[in-house]
Amino acid sequence: MAMWSRAWRVAVADLLPAYSGCRGLHVTAGRLIRAQRPKERLEAVEIPGLEPITFRDRMHFVPGLAEPKHPAWEREWVDPLHRRGPKYEEMPLYKERPCYTFHQRTKLLEGVKQALWLTKSKLIDGLPKRILSIAEDPAYRIENQDERVKAAISHARFWSAPEIRPERARFCPVLMQDLLHLCRIQQPQFPTLGSRMLAENYRVSATWERETDIYRVCGLNGMLLSSKHPLPAMAGEEEILSTDKHTLPTFYPISPNIDLQLTNVYELHNDTGFRNGYPFPHAHTLYIMESSIIARSFRPEPLRAKMIMFTFAEALARAKVLYGEEPKVLHNPITVQCVATNGRQFQFLVFQLNTTDLQSNDGVKNIIWLDQDQFLYDYAKCLPIIRKKVIQVPAGLSGYCPETFSKFLALYLHGAV
Known part of the structure; x- marks a missing residue:
């Protein structure tokens, strides 16, 4: 019985090489494994008039509470390595006709x-x-x-x-x-x-x-x-x-x-x-x-x-x-x-x-x-x-x-x- 089981696994690996590239199927070590799709992350729902309860005050992640939104941090000095340049539309040499x-x-x-x-x-x-x-x-x-x-x-x-x-x-x-x-x-x-x-x-x-x-x-x-x-x-x-x-x-x-x-x-x-x-x-x-x-x-x-x-x-x-x-x-x-x-x-x-x-x-x-x-x-x-x-x-x-x-x-x- 063990020999028959081993032969069946080898036959699957040899006869189904094309199915290994199909969606959801993988052949690994003579076994046919069905891949699972990654769980989709739910988007945050905003209800007007209601303020979500976040874990801002807790200072650590808490299951069930919403993730806080922090304002963008702006430097008070000019950093040449992280300086954000102006948009193309705001540059003085910008023209609508391309070159x-x-x-x-x-x-x-x-x-x-x-x-x-x-x-x-x-x-x-x-x-x-x-x-x-x-x-x-x-x-x-x-x-x-x-x-x-x-x-x-x-x-x-x-x-x-x-x-x-x-x-x-x-x-x-x-x-x-x-x-x-x-x-x-x-x-x-x-x-x-x-x-x-x-x-x-x-x-x-x-x-x-x-x-x-x-x-x-x-x-x-x-x-x-x-x-x-x-x-x-x-x-x-x-x-x-x-x-x-x-x-x-x-x-x-x-x-x-x-x-x-x-x-x-x-x-x-x-x-x-x-x-x-x-x-x-x-x-x-x-x-x-x-x-x-x-x-x-x-x-x-x-x-x-x-x-x-x-x-x-x-x-x-x-x-x-x-x-x-x-x-x-x-x-x-x-x-x-x-x-x-x-x-x-x-x-x-x-x-x-x-x-x-x-x-x-x-x-x-x-x-x-x-x-x-x-x-x-x-x-x-x-x-x-x-x-x-x-x-x-x-x-x-x-x-x-x-x-x-x-x-x-x-x-x-x-x-x-």
């Missing part, structure tokens, strides 16, 4: 397509011919260029960090500073490079209207190389007017403002990040390092969208300062460059702002040149990768690509040669 904000941690779901729609831009693959001609001309090369670039990579990956596998947030800024230093040593040959300034930890803010919504870009965005003289326009007048026939990309049924922060407390403010009278007012090149500002890394597609949005914000904020708030087609387009990297892979972008009339999809569009996924090197390993007693990746630097730094240098020298 969609793009900041340094925003990752667009549709990536470049969504950024093209938000900035009303046309995309062209590859860098402009003017920059490519500088990159291919041997007259603009640095003496012992390849050896110096390899030394910069070794400094960032091997010499500056004691770890075998340094974190990206550590070696990426070191590599960027070393590459910029190699570009700056060209100043004796090109004196115009002395009229530039590199700024860090500055904030940009730009607002615009797109169809029926208000959009804003604000926050930190890497390092900005600014100059006393603006960059020349890449596209001529005929090419700018031909963008009137270009159709912006669509990603229906996804909303264009997906992943953007919605807020009702904002300020319609356009600021380049510098005060009036700054001797280097024109943005030249924006350098974005993937792990220098935030801990969460960006994939290449959201990183390229971030490049477009912040470069557009730089150009738009400068255009609002020069030409006012009224939307118009610019007679002198504003050009801003951008370089983004994760320490190994580089993205190059050139943005030309042709119009500030961004509300509709018709009319002149802005132009973007994008050269993506350019590797400076393949691997930089302190220890070799060995699989099945075969060296798959050797120790040290391997797979160096000199064309990537040539484009990096060409963007830096653009406007001075």
